[in-house]
Amino acid sequence: xxxxxxxxKDLHKFFPLASQGIFSRVKGDNKAVNGVSFSINPGETLGLxxxxxxxxxxxxxxxxxxxxxxSGSITFEGEDITKYSNSKMKPLRTKxxxxxxxxxxxxxxRHTIGAIIxxxxxxxxxxxxxxxxxxxxxxxxxxxxxxxxxxxxxxxxSGGQRQRIGIARALAMKPKFIVCDEPVSxxxxxxxxxxxxxxxxxxDDFGLSYLFIAHDLSVVQHISDRxxxxxxxxxxxxxxxxxxxxxPHHPYTKALLSAVPIPDPVLEEKREQxxxxxxxxxxxxxxxxxxxxxxxxKAKEAxxxxxxxxxxxxxxxxxxxxxx
Amino acid sequence: MTxxxxxxxxxxxxxxxxxxAAVHETSFEINPGETLAIxxxxxxxxxxxxxxxxxxxxxxxxxxxxxAIFETHDGPVDLLAMNRxxxxxxRGKDxxxxxxxxxxxxxxxxxxxDQIIEAHQVHNKVDLKISEARxxxxxxxxxxxxxxxxxxxxPHQFSGGMRQRVMIAMALVNNPSLLIADEPTTxxxxxxxxxxxxxxxxxxxxxxxxxxxxxxxxGVVAGxxxxxxxxxxxxxxxxANVKDLYANPLMPYTQGLLASVPRMDRPHAxxxxxxxxxxxxxxxxxxxxxxxxRCSRKSxxxxxxxxxxxxxxxxxxxxxxxxxxxxxxx
Numbered sequence: 001x002x003x004x005x006x007x008x009k010d011l012h013k014f015f016p017l018a019s020q021g022i023f024s025r026v027k028g029d030n031k032a033v034n035g036v037s038f039s040i041n042p043g044e045t046l047g048l049x050x051x052x053x054x055x056x057x058x059x060x061x062x063x064x065x066x067x068x069x070x071s072g073s074i075t076f077e078g079e080d081i082t083k084y085s086n087s088k089m090k091p092l093r094t095k096x097x098x099x100x101x102x103x104x105x106x107x108x109x110r111h112t113i114g115a116i117i118x119x120x121x122x123x124x125x126x127x128x129x130x131x132x133x134x135x136x137x138x139x140x141x142x143x144x145x146x147x148x149x150x151x152x153x154x155x156x157x158s159g160g161q162r163q164r165i166g167i168a169r170a171l172a173m174k175p176k177f178i179v180c181d182e183p184v185s186x187x188x189x190x191x192x193x194x195x196x197x198x199x200x201x202x203x204d205d206f207g208l209s210y211l212f213i214a215h216d217l218s219v220v221q222h223i224s225d226r227x228x229x230x231x232x233x234x235x236x237x238x239x240x241x242x243x244x245x246x247x248p249h250h251p252y253t254k255a256l257l258s259a260v261p262i263p264d265p266v267l268e269e270k271r272e273q274x275x276x277x278x279x280x281x282x283x284x285x286x287x288x289x290x291x292x293x294x295x296x297x298k299a300k301e302a303x304x305x306x307x308x309x310x311x312x313x314x315x316x317x318x319x320x321x322x323x324x
Numbered sequence: 325m326t327x328x329x330x331x332x333x334x335x336x337x338x339x340x341x342x343x344x345a346a347v348h349e350t351s352f353e354i355n356p357g358e359t360l361a362i363x364x365x366x367x368x369x370x371x372x373x374x375x376x377x378x379x380x381x382x383x384x385x386x387x388x389x390x391x392a393i394f395e396t397h398d399g400p401v402d403l404l405a406m407n408r409x410x411x412x413x414x415r416g417k418d419x420x421x422x423x424x425x426x427x428x429x430x431x432x433x434x435x436x437x438d439q440i441i442e443a444h445q446v447h448n449k450v451d452l453k454i455s456e457a458r459x460x461x462x463x464x465x466x467x468x469x470x471x472x473x474x475x476x477x478x479p480h481q482f483s484g485g486m487r488q489r490v491m492i493a494m495a496l497v498n499n500p501s502l503l504i505a506d507e508p509t510t511x512x513x514x515x516x517x518x519x520x521x522x523x524x525x526x527x528x529x530x531x532x533x534x535x536x537x538x539x540x541x542x543g544v545v546a547g548x549x550x551x552x553x554x555x556x557x558x559x560x561x562x563x564a565n566v567k568d569l570y571a572n573p574l575m576p577y578t579q580g581l582l583a584s585v586p587r588m589d590r591p592h593a594x595x596x597x598x599x600x601x602x603x604x605x606x607x608x609x610x611x612x613x614x615x616x617x618r619c620s621r622k623s624x625x626x627x628x629x630x631x632x633x634x635x636x637x638x639x640x641x642x643x644x645x646x647x648x649x650x651x652x653x654x
Contacts (some may be wrong), residue, residue, distance in 0.1 A: 030383045038652050050515040052484075158602050188365040189540060191600035193584035200595070211577065217515060218586040247590055259518035261543030263582065265566045270548040275522055279483045 004039035011036045011072035032058040034233030045210040047224030062181040094173035101182035103162030107154040115151040135141040139168040160191035177209045232291040239316030249323040329353045330433035333390035342607045346372040348558045361549035362539045369558040379411040417447045420495035430479040437475030462493040485516035500588035506538045557614035564644040574646040576621045625649040
């Protein structure tokens with residue numbers, strides 16, 4: 001097996017909560033990411049799913065060192081980048097890129113899309129063969145935009161087209177690894193399918209690896225090789241895509257899957273749904289023992305005292321004392 | 325008996341660039357206790373249809389025409405012909421609306437109790453104590469624990485799902501016969517979405533309330549609706565019983581919409597079938613059928629017909645209507 005392109009071990013990212021008062025002292029931490037480990041192989045797509053506030057976007061951003069990790073290690077192509085400074089990271093940024101959720105706020109409205117896509121050439125001081133303009137137009141064509149629209153501004157494009165601009169920008173440096181943070185959740189269904197197909201084609205053509213963050217489990221299933229389910233800053237299940245949808249082992253995964261409505265009224269009528277009660281607990285003060293114990297219908301004594309760790313169940317890794 | 329009968333509803337917004345026909349000659353009916361889903365992409369006119377019914381479109385900015393006969397506690401009235409001030413007697417009492425974004429549709433400076441009590445007081449000349457008791461009863465009904473104390477909480481002290489429950493409680497405070505739910509779960513997580521959809525369907529059964537559910541999520545529609553109207557570029561393009569529509573979609577747009585949804589219950593397919601192109605600009609609609617530039621089946625009737633004539637919404641079987649030349653008159 002080839003060595004992973006990116007590997008994280010026991011990653012933590014805490015955001016300090018300031019107390020109210022003049023002599024403000026840190027009151028506690030929002031434990032956004034609380035001990036996460038995984039690796040992604042070249043050409044592989046890892047889906048990362050969970051509810052809002054579970055820490056999935058923080059994982060993506062910490063991975064690219066847009067946030068400084070609190071503890072743990074990040075290894076990119078065998079290089080430990082955990083402690084790298086911004087200037088040391090800069091050459092590496094050509095290999096790791098990001099596509100953002102909101103195609104409206106992630107493009108500068110005062111720049112033409114040509115300038116937006118070309119920005120990374122300027123920042124990295126790279127002149128592509130045949131000049132910047134030619135390279136940009138090739139990228140635009142590759143992602144399904146009309147290259148003649150080079151001089152237009154973002155407001156002249158629809159949501160789906162803007163997301164294509166974001167994708168072209170991420171591809172400009174010929175990266176190996178892209179964090180896709182909810183790339184299709186702001187788009188209409190018919191456009192969503194176009195963008196997912198594009199991302200899948202690009203992955204196959206350029207041998208990209210993705211960390212695909214989404215809350216929509218059916219989208220994740222479509223594009224991922226493996227899926228990690230996060231809950232309150234921790235990965236509770238990590239499994240190959242065929243396994244996790246067929247036989248989820250963690251009760252939370254099971255509940256999450258059953259909550260996704262199926263677009264078929266006949267099946268939907270017959271299906272038994274697990275409706276979880278309550279909301280996500282406060283990540284500043286996670287429950288003792290298993291983090292899911294406040295909403296779990298199977299919780300027994302052990303779940304309130306000892307924290308389960310990820311262990312192998314079949315071909316999946318599950319953090320549960322009583323896996324299904 | 326029909327609860328609401330909408331006929332030829334059109335909403336046009338004059339803009340400096342031209343007339344935007346946001347909704348064009350839409351007709352539909354809804355019976356008591358029934359759930360009608362309106363689906364479509366952003367800009368297809370689904371929200372504008374319902375804002376027009378609620379009288380929430382400023383008349384200065386739009387021309388609203390057509391009729392909407394609604395069965396109220398005073399007997400049938402035409403919602404569209406009525407003076408806006410008179411409409412306030414029925415809005416919030418006979419019909420109520422919940423909005424997509426529970427974060428911005430509650431007033432941040434008032435406690436949720438104040439806001440729900442106000443909604444009750446407007447339509448009922450009763451003592452505040454009675455309104456408060458009714459509010460507590462409703463908050464309990466929508467599953468907010470410790471309602472008597474949560475009454476004094478402000479919206480920011482609730483999570484997104486809880487705020488949506490508060491919105492539902494506020495909408496139901498006067499026992500409306502029609503609830504319009506505009507993307508009620510789009511801003512919520514799937515697990516919370518499941519809670520809210522279950523709550524709505526339970527309440528609907530209990531209160532025998534009709535619901536218009538506006539959504540773009542074909543999964544939510546499958547689980548909740550009795551009938552479905554599919555809208556595209558301001559027009560209803562297909563209307564059918566929910567099972568009929570999913571089993572036998574007739575309009576190529578509906579077919580494409582259903583095929584482009586990634587599905588967890590099916591084996592992994594390599595590619596999703598996407599609808600090519602983009603929804604048209606509402607200012608410059610294509611001539612002929614609005615869907616024709618994206619339609620993959622127009623060769624079946626001859627492209628020139630689709631590009632020059634707008635098909636009518638015609639009957640295709642029991643309560644199944646479609647706007648397409650394919651299969652017309654068969």
